[in-house]
Amino acid sequence: MKVKSLQDIALMQEGGKILASIVKEIEGKVVPGVTTKELDKFAESLFQKYGKPSFKGYNGFPGSICTSVNEEIVHGVPSNRVIVSGDILSIDAGLFYKGFHTDMATTVAVGNIDSEVNRLIRATKKALKRGIKKLRPGITVGDVGNTIERYVDSQGFCVVEGLCGHGIGRKLHEAPDILNFGSRNKGEVLPEGLVICIEPMLSMGGSAIDYCDNQITIKTSDNSISAHFEHTIAITSNGCRVLTE
Ligand code: MG
Numbered sequence: 001m002k003v004k005s006l007q008d009i010a011l012m013q014e015g016g017k018i019l020a021s022i023v024k025e026i027e028g029k030v031v032p033g034v035t036t037k038e039l040d041k042f043a044e045s046l047f048q049k050y051g052k053p054s055f056k057g058y059n060g061f062p063g064s065i066c067t068s069v070n071e072e073i074v075h076g077v078p079s080n081r082v083i084v085s086g087d088i089l090s091i092d093a094g095l096f097y098k099g100f101h102t103d104m105a106t107t108v109a110v111g112n113i114d115s116e117v118n119r120l121i122r123a124t125k126k127a128l129k130r131g132i133k134k135l136r137p138g139i140t141v142g143d144v145g146n147t148i149e150r151y152v153d154s155q156g157f158c159v160v161e162g163l164c165g166h167g168i169g170r171k172l173h174e175a176p177d178i179l180n181f182g183s184r185n186k187g188e189v190l191p192e193g194l195v196i197c198i199e200p201m202l203s204m205g206g207s208a209i210d211y212c213d214n215q216i217t218i219k220t221s222d223n224s225i226s227a228h229f230e231h232t233i234a235i236t237s238n239g240c241r242v243l244t245e
Contacts (some may be wrong), residue, residue, distance in 0.1 A: 001167060001175050003193035008100065008169070009234045015051070015097030016232055016243030019104055022046045023093050026065065030041050030108050032085045034103040038236060040078030044092065050128070054075035054076075054094025054101045061216065066092035066105075071223040072158055073201050075098050075216050085111025088121060090228040094172060099174045103197045105231040105242035120204050127180075127200040128146035132233055135240035137192040144190075145182025148200050152180070160226065161207045161234060163218065165199040168232055190235055195243070197229035 015110030027041050044064040047053040061075070068090040076090065083089060091107035093134065107121050120140050131148045139171070152159050165178030176188040176242035180200050190196070205224025220226050232244045 001189070001194055002169050002193065003191055004195050004234065009193070009195065009241070011098045012100045012102055012232065012234065013241070013243045015095050015100055016102040016245070018050045018097060019093060019102050020244050021096040022050070022095065023091060023106060025106060025157055026091055027106065027108055029090055030083065030110060031097050033112050033195065034083050034212070035082055035124070036069070036076065036082050038208075039067055040064055044230040045096065051097035054096045054103065055150060062179040066090070068092070068217065068226075068228065070162045070225050072212065072217050072219045073226040074163060074218050074228060077214050078218050082135055082244060083110050084243045086113055086209075087143060087154050088113060088117060088225065092228065092230065099170060101168055101170070102244050103172065103226045103234040104232060105199060107227040107229060116204065119155070120202060120225045122155060123152065123157055124200050125229045127151050127202065128198055128229040128231060130196060131198040131200065132231065133241060135233060135235055137235055137237065138189060140185055140187045140189050141176055141178060142145065142182035142186030143184055144188070144198065146184050149181035152200065152202055157204060158207045160201045160203050160209050160220065162209055163201050164219060165197045165230065172180050173212065192235055192237055195232060195234045197230055197232050201226060201228045203238070
């Protein structure tokens, strides 16, 4: 685990604020009729002003942002797919700024969506909030995962398997893995100065996942709807600080 100095965290907070504003601007463009490629192009123009999109070229990813629609969970490749009313779109974005990455995701409803899907979005956002609330030096990865898992269970949804959050810093993905399930007091102890990404990914159906035909985008095996929220958070002496808002 790579612990960050206060100066490092200050730089990451600068980057995180910029990233949050970029994501907000992209959100404003999510309307029925837009394609995910158009959203990516808009995102690219925003990133150019401030730094580099962390995802572009990462493991061969072709876009500046991930745009995952409905049953797609993460790594949605921007395409000519047209967003229509009733869809939900997860936007995942990372910014490389002054030597550090920050990473965040949000899920937005397009037009009128099913009330149960709306409940899924709210539960995913709340699961992230619950995980964040738990953070302070000395708790374990299992404490965070357990908090998220229990909340998700209580809402009648499930956490998808095989995907998780991570440490972050000079590299986009650093140790440790931050699972969305777990047992209290188990797993790595999180120290002050660690910066992590918590990212619950929930499904309305089963937890199994599959690759889409492009071999990059990951979707639910049973094609049930999925939502995703993520923040980059620093663990501080008195608790934690969300860097991407
Ligand atoms: Mg991430």
